[in-house]
Amino acid sequence: MRYKVHRGSHEIGGNCIELISRGKSLLLDIGTPLSDVNPDISYVHGKYDAVIISHSHADHYGLMNMIDKNIPIYIGELSFQLIEALSYFTNYEIPENKFILFKPWKDFIIEGTNFTIHPFLMDHSSPEAFAFLISDDEEKLFYTGDFRATGAKKIVLENLEKHPPKDVKKLIIEGTNLNRQAGNYITEDDIKLAFQKIFITQTNISFVIGSSQNIDRIICAYKAARDAKKTLVMDFYTYWILNLVSQKSDAIKAVLPDIMVLRKGSISGSQYNKMMMHKEIFDEFARTIFRNNQTLTEEDLINNPAAFVFYGRLTHFSLIKKFQLHDLNLIYSQWNGYLTDRVKKNPYGADEINTLKTQTNFIEIHTSGHAYKDDLQRMEAIFPGAELIRVHTEF
Numbered sequence: 277m278r279y280k281v282h283r284g285s286h287e288i289g290g291n292c293i294e295l296i297s298r299g300k301s302l303l304l305d306i307g308t309p310l311s312d313v314n315p316d317i318s319y320v321h322g323k324y325d326a327v328i329i330s331h332s333h334a335d336h337y338g339l340m341n342m343i344d345k346n347i348p349i350y351i352g353e354l355s356f357q358l359i360e361a362l363s364y365f366t367n368y369e370i371p372e373n374k375f376i377l378f379k380p381w382k383d384f385i386i387e388g389t390n391f392t393i394h395p396f397l398m399d400h401s402s403p404e405a406f407a408f409l410i411s412d413d414e415e416k417l418f419y420t421g422d423f424r425a426t427g428a429k430k431i432v433l434e435n436l437e438k439h440p441p442k443d444v445k446k447l448i449i450e451g452t453n454l455n456r457q458a459g460n461y462i463t464e465d466d467i468k469l470a471f472q473k474i475f476i477t478q479t480n481i482s483f484v485i486g487s488s489q490n491i492d493r494i495i496c497a498y499k500a501a502r503d504a505k506k507t508l509v510m511d512f513y514t515y516w517i518l519n520l521v522s523q524k525s526d527a528i529k530a531v532l533p534d535i536m537v538l539r540k541g542s543i544s545g546s547q548y549n550k551m552m553m554h555k556e557i558f559d560e561f562a563r564t565i566f567r568n569n570q571t572l573t574e575e576d577l578i579n580n581p582a583a584f585v586f587y588g589r590l591t592h593f594s595l596i597k598k599f600q601l602h603d604l605n606l607i608y609s610q611w612n613g614y615l616t617d618r619v620k621k622n623p624y625g626a627d628e629i630n631t632l633k634t635q636t637n638f639i640e641i642h643t644s645g646h647a648y649k650d651d652l653q654r655m656e657a658i659f660p661g662a663e664l665i666r667v668h669t670e671f
C-alpha cells in the first residue's frame with residue numbers, strides 16, 4: 277500500500293491523503309483548507325476509486341462537492357445526517373455522488389478495490405469521528421483522524437491500548453497539539469465546573485458560544501446549567517443536532533426534555549421557516565417541541581434573564597445585543613482562531629463578538645478537541661515499529 281499526502285502535512289485543516297493499492301486509490305478525507313498557505317487544490321480533480329470521510333468537520337469533508345460525481349463517498353451514518361442538517365438550515369448543497377453509509381465498528385470493503393476498513397469511533401469534538409484500520413492484501417495502515425482522550429469517549433483510547441490492532445505498518449496520526457501547551461482547562465469535566473461557577477452567581481443571562489455539533493460541550497453546558505438551577509435554551513438547529521445524536525445515545529435522549537428551544541425572532545423564525553420547507557423531515561420534531569411546551573420567546577428570556585443559559589453560535593450576536601450588556605456573561609467555548617485573523621476569512625459574527633468582548637463579561641472557557649502530547653504518544657505506542665506519518669500539524 278502506498279500513500280500520498282495531498283494536503284494536511286504542514287497545516288491544520290484540508291486533510292486529504294491518497295492510498296494506492298494494486299492500481300486502485302482511496303482518498304482519506306477531502307477537507308477544506310482553513311488557511312491560505314497553499315491555495316492549490318488541483319488534487320480534487322484526480323481520478324480516485326472512492327473517498328472515505330472520517331467525520332463531519334469541514335476541514336475533512338468540505339471539498340467533496342468538487343470531486344467527480346462518479347466517485348462514491350463512504351461516510352458514517354450520523355456524520356452524513358449532520359452534514360444533511362447543514363443542507364436544511366444553511367445554503368450548503370450535498371453533492372450528487374453516491375453515498376455509502378457505514379456504522380461504527382462494522383467492517384466493510386471499498387467496492388471494486390481490495391481495501392478493507394474497520395471504523396473505530398473516537399473521542400473528538402464531533403459526535404461521530406472515526407479512525408480507520410485499513411488493510412489491503414499486503415499490509416495494514418491506521419489513520420487516527422482527529423482524536424483526543426479527554427472527552428466523553430475517552431475510554432476508546434484505553435480500549436485500543438488493551439486490544440491493539442496487530443502488524444500495522446503505517447500510522448497516519450493527527451498532530452494538531454503536538455507543539456502546543458494545554459490551557460487552563462484539560463477535560464470536559466473541567467469545562468463543566470468552570471461553566472457552573474459562572475452560572476450559579478449570574479445576575480443576567482449567560483451565553484455560551486460554541487459549535488452546534490460539539491455535543492460534549494453542549495452536554496457540559498446542560499449539566500452546569502442544571503446543577504446551577506438554570507434552564508438551558510438553544511435554537512432549533514442545535515436542538516435538531518442533539519435530537520439526531522440522541523438516536524444513537526440514551527444518555528442524550530434523557531436530557532432532551534429538559535432543554536428549551538427559542539421560537540420566533542430573527543434566528544429561530546427563519547430556522548422554523550426552513551424546517552417547514554422540509555415538513556416530511558421536521559414535522560414530528562417540531563410538533564413534539566410545541567406539544568411538550570418546550571419553547572420560549574426572546575421576551576421570556578429578556579423578562580427573567582438570570583434564569584437562563586443560552587447555547588449559541590457567533591451568529592447569535594443580534595440576540596445577545598437585545599440584553600443589558602454590562603453584566604451579561606459571554607462565554608467563548610470554541611477555537612479562538614475564529615476571532616483572530618488565523619483563518620482565511622473570519623466567520624460571520626466574529627467581528628460583532630469581538631466588539632461585544634469589551635461590553636460584556638467575556639470569558640474564554642474551552643478545551644481542544646485534539647490530543648495533546650501525552651495522548652499522542654499513547655497512540656503512537658499502540659503501533660510500535662509503524663512508520664509515522666503526521667498530518668493536521670502546523671509545522
Ligand SMILES: [Zn+2]
Nearest residue numbers: 331333402422
Ligand atoms: Zn475535527
Ligand SMILES: [Zn+2]
Nearest residue numbers: 289333335422
Ligand atoms: Zn480536523
